[in-house]
Amino acid sequence: MTPALPTVPDETVTSWALAAADGDSEAVDRFVRALQRDVRRYVAYLADDVQAAEDLTQETFLRALGSLHRFEGRSSARAWLLSIARRAVVDSLRRASARPRLSDTDDWQSVAERAQPTGLPGFEEGVVLMDLVDSLSADRREAFVLTQLLGLPYAEAASASHCPVGTVRSRVARARLALADMVTEDFSPATEAAVA
The missing domain is CATH 1.10.1740.10 (RNA polymerase sigma factor, region 2, helix turn helix motif)
Known part of the structure; x- marks a missing residue:
C-alpha cells in the first residue's frame, strides 16, 4: 500500500x-x-x-x-x-x-460491473463505502467529501460550495448521522443472523 x-x-x-x-x-x-x-x-x-x-x-x-x-x-x-x-x-x-445516451447492449450495468477490477484488498469495503456516500443527498455528499475526505476546513468548504459555514456544518452533521444509521441498519443482529 x-x-x-x-x-x-x-x-x-x-x-x-x-x-x-x-x-x-x-x-x-x-x-x-x-x-x-x-x-x-x-x-x-x-x-x-x-x-x-x-x-x-x-x-x-x-x-x-x-x-x-x-x-x-x-x-x-x-x-x-x-x-x-x-x-x-x-x-x-x-x-x-x-446528449442522448447510447448503449449497444441491453444489460449495460452488468457489463460495467464486470469491467471493474475485483479481488483487490479492500475492494468490497470500498464499494460499500462509496455506495453509502453516494446515497447521501448531493449537498450533504459534497460537504462530507470536502471536509471529511479531503480534509478542508469548514470555512474553505463553505467557500467552495458557495454557502455559509453553518450550512456546511449542518450538512456534515446530517451526513454523519445518515451514514451511521445506514451502517447500523446493515449490521443489525437480524442481518448478522441472516448472513450466518
Missing part, C-alpha cells in the same frame, strides 16, 4: 498560486502537483464517475491556469480551485444531460 502524500499547507499552495500568476513556471508545477490529487478525488465524488475524473481534473486545471492572473489570494488557492472544479463538474453534467 502506497503511503498517502502529505497535504501541503494552504498558505504554501496560495503563495505558489500567486507566484504562478506572476509568471513563475516552477510555482505553476508545484501548485498543480500539490492540488491534483484533491481535485481528482473531489470531481470523482461530485460527478459520481471515477472514469471522468481525469478529464474533469484536467479541465479544472486548464480553467484555473487560464484565469490564474485574476487570482488575488483573498481565499486559499485550494478553495478557489475546488470552486472551479465544482463549476467544471456542473458544466460537464449539463453537457452530458443534453
Whole structure:
C-alpha cells in the first residue's frame, strides 16, 4: 500500500498560486502537483464517475491556469480551485444531460460491473463505502467529501460550495448521522443472523 502524500499547507499552495500568476513556471508545477490529487478525488465524488475524473481534473486545471492572473489570494488557492472544479463538474453534467445516451447492449450495468477490477484488498469495503456516500443527498455528499475526505476546513468548504459555514456544518452533521444509521441498519443482529 502506497503511503498517502502529505497535504501541503494552504498558505504554501496560495503563495505558489500567486507566484504562478506572476509568471513563475516552477510555482505553476508545484501548485498543480500539490492540488491534483484533491481535485481528482473531489470531481470523482461530485460527478459520481471515477472514469471522468481525469478529464474533469484536467479541465479544472486548464480553467484555473487560464484565469490564474485574476487570482488575488483573498481565499486559499485550494478553495478557489475546488470552486472551479465544482463549476467544471456542473458544466460537464449539463453537457452530458443534453446528449442522448447510447448503449449497444441491453444489460449495460452488468457489463460495467464486470469491467471493474475485483479481488483487490479492500475492494468490497470500498464499494460499500462509496455506495453509502453516494446515497447521501448531493449537498450533504459534497460537504462530507470536502471536509471529511479531503480534509478542508469548514470555512474553505463553505467557500467552495458557495454557502455559509453553518450550512456546511449542518450538512456534515446530517451526513454523519445518515451514514451511521445506514451502517447500523446493515449490521443489525437480524442481518448478522441472516448472513450466518
